[in-house]
Amino acid sequence: MQNDIALFSELCDSLFDAETNQPVAKPIPTSELYQQLDLSLNNDGIIDEDLKILLKDIIKSTPKTASKSFFNQLFGGRIGKAALGDLLAVMFNNSMYTYKVAGPHVGIEKQVIHNVCELAGYSKDSDGTFAPGGSMSNMMALIMARDSKNESVRAEGLSQSMTLYTSKESHYSISKNAALTGIGRNQVRLVDTNDKGEMIADHLDQLIKKDLIDGHIPFFVNATAGTTVLGAFDNNEAISKVCKKNNLWLHVDGAYCGGVIFSKKHNHLIKGLEHSDSFSVNAHKMLGTPLSCSIIVTQHKAQLHHSFSNEADYLYQTDGDDFNLGKTSLQCGRRNDALKIWTLWKSVGTNGLEKIVNKQFEMAQIARDYINNHKDYTLYSFEDSISVCFNYKNISANKLCTHLYKNSELMVGYGNFNNVEFIRMVTINSLIEKQDVFRFFDTLEASAEAIC
Numbered sequence: 001m002q003n004d005i006a007l008f009s010e011l012c013d014s015l016f017d018a019e020t021n022q023p024v025a026k027p028i029p030t031s032e033l034y035q036q037l038d039l040s041l042n043n044d045g046i047i048d049e050d051l052k053i054l055l056k057d058i059i060k061s062t063p064k065t066a067s068k069s070f071f072n073q074l075f076g077g078r079i080g081k082a083a084l085g086d087l088l089a090v091m092f093n094n095s096m097y098t099y100k101v102a103g104p105h106v107g108i109e110k111q112v113i114h115n116v117c118e119l120a121g122y123s124k125d126s127d128g129t130f131a132p133g134g135s136m137s138n139m140m141a142l143i144m145a146r147d148s149k150n151e152s153v154r155a156e157g158l159s160q161s162m163t164l165y166t167s168k169e170s171h172y173s174i175s176k177n178a179a180l181t182g183i184g185r186n187q188v189r190l191v192d193t194n195d196k197g198e199m200i201a202d203h204l205d206q207l208i209k210k211d212l213i214d215g216h217i218p219f220f221v222n223a224t225a226g227t228t229v230l231g232a233f234d235n236n237e238a239i240s241k242v243c244k245k246n247n248l249w250l251h252v253d254g255a256y257c258g259g260v261i262f263s264k265k266h267n268h269l270i271k272g273l274e275h276s277d278s279f280s281v282n283a284h285k286m287l288g289t290p291l292s293c294s295i296i297v298t299q300h301k302a303q304l305h306h307s308f309s310n311e312a313d314y315l316y317q318t319d320g321d322d323f324n325l326g327k328t329s330l331q332c333g334r335r336n337d338a339l340k341i342w343t344l345w346k347s348v349g350t351n352g353l354e355k356i357v358n359k360q361f362e363m364a365q366i367a368r369d370y371i372n373n374h375k376d377y378t379l380y381s382f383e384d385s386i387s388v389c390f391n392y393k394n395i396s397a398n399k400l401c402t403h404l405y406k407n408s409e410l411m412v413g414y415g416n417f418n419n420v421e422f423i424r425m426v427t428i429n430s431l432i433e434k435q436d437v438f439r440f441f442d443t444l445e446a447s448a449e450a451i452c
């Protein structure tokens with residue numbers, strides 16, 4: 001193993017060099033992938049020296065999500081202390097289901113959950129867990145809401161049509177989860193949004209009324225803190241009133257921007273979170289930990305236990321439910337996703353996490369200022385968002401993004417709202433500086449000249 005650690009260190013150096021010298025890897029066309037890289041698996045292995053050469057080739061052509069040219073998705077960058085925590089988790093290789101097997105890591109996970117609950121303004125009765133991603137966090141919320149509305153579903157399955165509500169701009173996992181949980185995609189009601197992409201609470205109220213008249217059982221509302229395209233925040237206060245009135249579970253999907261709970265400057269965006277029943281946040285998005293690190297918390301500890309526990313004599317043999325985290329998780333064997341966020345948090349403190357979040361908003365403002373000061377640009381996104389959506393000179397967003405990628409210039413994607421397609425630049429890498437933002441626009445403009 002010692003040799004492999006030395007090799008790992010050498011490979012990391014190659015990766016760091018590549019990130020600096022070729023921040024956007026030259027993409028290999030899919031049709032040539034297996035010719036350009038020997039990915040074949042054979043009866044006989046290869047010698048270490050050849051393996052090293054091959055791994056270095058793979059490093060070269062791997063998309064560099066930690067580079068300062070990556071603005072493509074809702075994650076990016078690399079924060080040393082978080083990566084350190086995750087590397088240690090690989091070395092420990094604990095499974096988080098029991099205290100017997102995970103030891104102090106159970107305490108670490110519980111501490112992170114506890115502090116997230118506090119920042120969310122949740123009551124003493126709250127608890128949570130780590131799910132394999134934001135989509136699965138949303139599914140756990142949906143399951144708790146379903147069981148809380150009708151306890152017998154767990155044993156008997158669905159016997160009546162249950163309806164749920166989420167905005168048109170919300171993440172696709174809501175509909176997918178409705179299918180996975182037996183609720184059904186057709187029971188998902190898409191609530192209209194205003195011109196900023198925020199859910200209209202009055203429309204939500206109308207949809208619920210109609211479903212009640214039609215004999216459905218409304219049970220779940222999903223509000224979003226940071227919609228996937230525009231980065232919009234739904235109004236939790238207004239939505240929670242509608243939920244209380246109708247006795248519906250309110251989940252706040254903060255996969256993208258729930259990280260604002262760490263920022264005294266920006267946590268007003270998620271005002272009213274304390275009125276929700278559950279809340280999820282992906283630390284691998286705003287907080288910059290490696291994938292995946294998704295936290296779900298709920299004010300109803302008993303419901304979490306009720307919906308996810310199973311007795312298993314062969315597993316739970318010591319230490320009681322509170323320290324046997326398998327009693328409240330989606331999986332059985334479960335990797336340690338808590339250590340990376342704990343290591344980062346311990347190292348920089350809550351104030352350091354606030355700086356990470358604030359920096360993203362500052363960089364987004366710099367990008368918006370640039371766009372507003374240059375007449376060839378049209379801006380589509382709004383203040384208080386780290387998704388900067390724009391078009392340049394009527395050039396197709398799709399065409400420009402693809403050109404930038406194929407020519408190894410920038411990684412950036414496109415999205416649409418109200419049938420307008422635009423480039424979506426995401427300033428989620430907290431290590432990006434002002435000059436990186438300007439370089440982004442310089443590169444994009446030069447590329448635009450080339451395709452005009």
Ligand SMILES: *Cc1c(COP(=O)(O)O)cnc(C)c1O
Binds near residue numbers: 224
């Ligand atoms: C990214 C995202 C998700 C899904 O999270 P994964 O970890 O990718 O499964 C859910 N909701 C929103 C709003 C997101 O941005």
